[in-house]
Amino acid sequence: MKVAVCIKRVPDMDLRFAIGSDGKALDPAGLKFDIADFDGYAVEAGLRLVEQAGAGEVVVVSVGPAAVQETLRKALGMGATRAIQLEAAAIPFDGMAVAAALAAELKDGGFDLVLFGRMATDSANQTVGPMTAHLMGVPCVTAISKLDVADGRGTAERQLEGAAETVTFPLPAVVTIDEGLGRPRLPSLKGIMAAKKKPLDVRPAQLGTASLTVDHIALPPDRPPGRIIGEGADAVPELIRLLQTEAKVL
Amino acid sequence: MANAFTGVDFYDMDSLLSEEERAVRDTVRAWVEEHLMPVIGEAYIEGEFPKQLIPGMAELGFFGANLPEEYGCAGLNNVAYGLIMQELERGDSGIRSFASVQGALVMYPIYAFGSEEQKKHWLPRLAAGTDIGCFGLTEPDYGSNPGGMITTARETKDGWLLNGAKMWITNGSQATVSIIWAKTGSVDDTKSIRGFIVPADTKGYTAKDQKGKLSLRASDTSEIVLQDCLVPRDAILPKSGGIKSPLMCLTQARYGIAWGGIGAAMACYDEALSYSRERVMFGKPIGQTQLQQSRLADMLTEITKAQLLTLQLGRLKDAGTMIPDQVSLAKRNNINMACEAAREARRLLGANGILAEYHSMRHMANLESVYTYEGTHDMHTLILGQAVTGLSAF
Numbered sequence: 001m002k003v004a005v006c007i008k009r010v011p012d013m014d015l016r017f018a019i020g021s022d023g024k025a026l027d028p029a030g031l032k033f034d035i036a037d038f039d040g041y042a043v044e045a046g047l048r049l050v051e052q053a054g055a056g057e058v059v060v061v062s063v064g065p066a067a068v069q070e071t072l073r074k075a076l077g078m079g080a081t082r083a084i085q086l087e088a089a090a091i092p093f094d095g096m097a098v099a100a101a102l103a104a105e106l107k108d109g110g111f112d113l114v115l116f117g118r119m120a121t122d123s124a125n126q127t128v129g130p131m132t133a134h135l136m137g138v139p140c141v142t143a144i145s146k147l148d149v150a151d152g153r154g155t156a157e158r159q160l161e162g163a164a165e166t167v168t169f170p171l172p173a174v175v176t177i178d179e180g181l182g183r184p185r186l187p188s189l190k191g192i193m194a195a196k197k198k199p200l201d202v203r204p205a206q207l208g209t210a211s212l213t214v215d216h217i218a219l220p221p222d223r224p225p226g227r228i229i230g231e232g233a234d235a236v237p238e239l240i241r242l243l244q245t246e247a248k249v250l
Numbered sequence: 251m252a253n254a255f256t257g258v259d260f261y262d263m264d265s266l267l268s269e270e271e272r273a274v275r276d277t278v279r280a281w282v283e284e285h286l287m288p289v290i291g292e293a294y295i296e297g298e299f300p301k302q303l304i305p306g307m308a309e310l311g312f313f314g315a316n317l318p319e320e321y322g323c324a325g326l327n328n329v330a331y332g333l334i335m336q337e338l339e340r341g342d343s344g345i346r347s348f349a350s351v352q353g354a355l356v357m358y359p360i361y362a363f364g365s366e367e368q369k370k371h372w373l374p375r376l377a378a379g380t381d382i383g384c385f386g387l388t389e390p391d392y393g394s395n396p397g398g399m400i401t402t403a404r405e406t407k408d409g410w411l412l413n414g415a416k417m418w419i420t421n422g423s424q425a426t427v428s429i430i431w432a433k434t435g436s437v438d439d440t441k442s443i444r445g446f447i448v449p450a451d452t453k454g455y456t457a458k459d460q461k462g463k464l465s466l467r468a469s470d471t472s473e474i475v476l477q478d479c480l481v482p483r484d485a486i487l488p489k490s491g492g493i494k495s496p497l498m499c500l501t502q503a504r505y506g507i508a509w510g511g512i513g514a515a516m517a518c519y520d521e522a523l524s525y526s527r528e529r530v531m532f533g534k535p536i537g538q539t540q541l542q543q544s545r546l547a548d549m550l551t552e553i554t555k556a557q558l559l560t561l562q563l564g565r566l567k568d569a570g571t572m573i574p575d576q577v578s579l580a581k582r583n584n585i586n587m588a589c590e591a592a593r594e595a596r597r598l599l600g601a602n603g604i605l606a607e608y609h610s611m612r613h614m615a616n617l618e619s620v621y622t623y624e625g626t627h628d629m630h631t632l633i634l635g636q637a638v639t640g641l642s643a644f
């Protein structure tokens with residue numbers, strides 16, 4: 001079983017962040033970076049698939065500047081076999097630019113499965129996985145929460161609103177991963193030490209043409225402070241009036 | 251539910267750490283958040299060490315992490331090791347104590363003073379958590395002055411016969427193996443102190459839980475009695491000799507404790523800071539009052555000083571030039587600092603500050619033990635006094 005997992009280095013969006021002076025990107029000051037949440041689930045899924053198969057390798061791939069090596073080494077610390085950095089000065093916003101680089105790298109790699117997170121937690125585009133599948137000419141199943149592989153075919157489950165859908169598909173294939181497959185393991189301390197000795201190849205990314213550019217980013221407006229309009233039953237008429245005229249929810 | 255803990259880093263100390271050191275810290279931090287924080291309040295109230303956490307800690311490599319890989323350990327440097335202690339104590343001093351004892355007070359003496367067979371037998375088992383260790387030095391009448399101990403080991407034709415009592419022994423009741431320090435010569439001969447590996451199922455060995463603790467409640471503290479306890483000849487740690495051997499172990503443990511104090515202080519500061527932003531009194535957040543800002547500024551300042559001090563201590567240890575007096579300074583400073591931070595945080599939290607649902611009072615109570623064990627604050631004062639004057643006051 002040979003699995004590639006494509007992972008993105010993203011800022012931790014739970015921390016406070018500011019928008020940079022150009023208005024088009026986050027201000028890098030004070031940001032902490034880590035593997036995108038769903039990509040962590042994808043690494044876990046890849047490790048489990050190879051563990052179940054009893055043999056094979058998990059290759060982690062990331063497009064971006066030298067800093068992505070830290071993210072790749074985290075995945076190596078979790079247990080991935082080797083890593084590939086597709087070097088680019090910055091991580092392009094346009095999914096097509098990234099997908100072209102990944103497809104060029106992975107197309108002839110002999111992978112049974114190429115895994116992605118359902119989406120990157122910073123840009124939330126959900127495009128790179130499906131685009132890579134298209135460029136590789138293989139089937140793509142998105143946002144799966146369960147995955148089995150047997151006899152050259154995959155069976156995956158997708159959670160829909162109020163239902164679960166099971167799809168089957170031939171390998172090789174691209175699959176994007178939702179949370180259900182199992183929480184990403186922490187890199188063990190021995191794993192962290194071992195990661196330093198695992199192969200990490202660096203090659204220039206053959207980026208595709210980007211046709212999207214970010215015009216500007218804006219933070220949501222501050223929520224106005226709450227207001228106390230009165231107490232007890234006496235306040236109800238005024239509350240109803242405001243819900244009708246101001247909040248316009250009634 | 252408060253946001254996940256992200257540390258306190260006012261002086262960009264992260265930039266002084268290697269990628270690998272940060273990765274180790276992040277693994278332990280995530281483990282504490284996910285596995286320890288949800289159970290610690292209850293464990294503390296119940297007065298139980300959360301045993302169920304041992305396999306997970308072992309699997310990630312928390313025990314004896316700065317010892318070599320050939321013995322099943324992670325082979326980390328001492329800064330990374332210190333960061334493990336910091337993050338564990340961010341959760342609870344009792345959990346850090348467990349790991350300190352297992353690594354620095356049980357695995358370290360076997361590594362430093364043991365035979366190759368002892369190392370090969372015990373270290374992988376202790377790293378894997380299949381054996382739990384404890385360290386018996388203190389006695390009912392010999393605390394700050396362990397050299398005065400009266401536990402004896404007498405050589406007989408069948409092995410070593412141990413007699414005596416050890417007090418305040420962390421992990422004592424749950425340990426499967428104990429490092430016991432005893433005199434092989436007369437009671438006034440501190441040079442005759444040797445270490446022994448004593449399995450807890452040895453006849454004549456009993457451990458009894460210390461009841462009624464108001465501190466370190468999520469830690470097992472016990473009394474150990476040795477009554478004609480016979481261990482084989484090869485139970486002795488061959489390279490141990492004199493009071494300096496257990497003191498070398500304490501230097502290892504105190505080094506980790508110095509880091510641990512930072513963790514506990516960070517937890518309290520973090521809790522106080524977020525509470526100060528949310529708690530509104532007199533129409534504004536209490537964080538907008540000068541008195542509470544003064545508390546926070548003091549905590550932040552002391553934490554930042556301790557971080558830089560302790561990182562340099564770790565760099566000295568990795569360079570092989572650290573001296574025990576430097577460890578005394580850091581243990582003394584950091585634990586006192588953490589005690590103050592915990593108390594101020596608890597006060598800032600008002601009535602909520604006395605609840606187990608919050609963390610500051612648990613840390614505050616725990617840190618009183620840490621202030622006392624591994625050399626009391628006073629003893630480290632005397633050690634430093636001796637170091638600078640050349641005159642011993644103890």
Ligand SMILES: Cc1cc2nc3c(=O)[nH]c(=O)nc-3n(C[C@H](O)[C@H](O)[C@H](O)COP(=O)(O)OP(=O)(O)OC[C@H]3O[C@@H](n4cnc5c(N)ncnc54)[C@H](O)[C@@H]3O)c2cc1C
Pocket residue numbers: 351385386387388390391392393394395417418419420421466471619622623624625626627628629643644
């Ligand atoms: C929770 C907990 C866990 C522990 N775990 C372990 C363990 O795992 N293994 C182990 O061996 N021990 C352990 N200890 C024991 C600990 O190391 C001792 O309690 C400590 O060394 C102090 O000894 P003592 O309690 O006998 O105090 P004492 O030595 O009696 O000291 C009492 C007071 O007198 C002061 N004092 C003592 N001598 C002087 C002096 N010359 N000048 C001025 N003041 C002085 C002290 O600073 C202190 O304030 C633990 C203790 C606690 C509380």
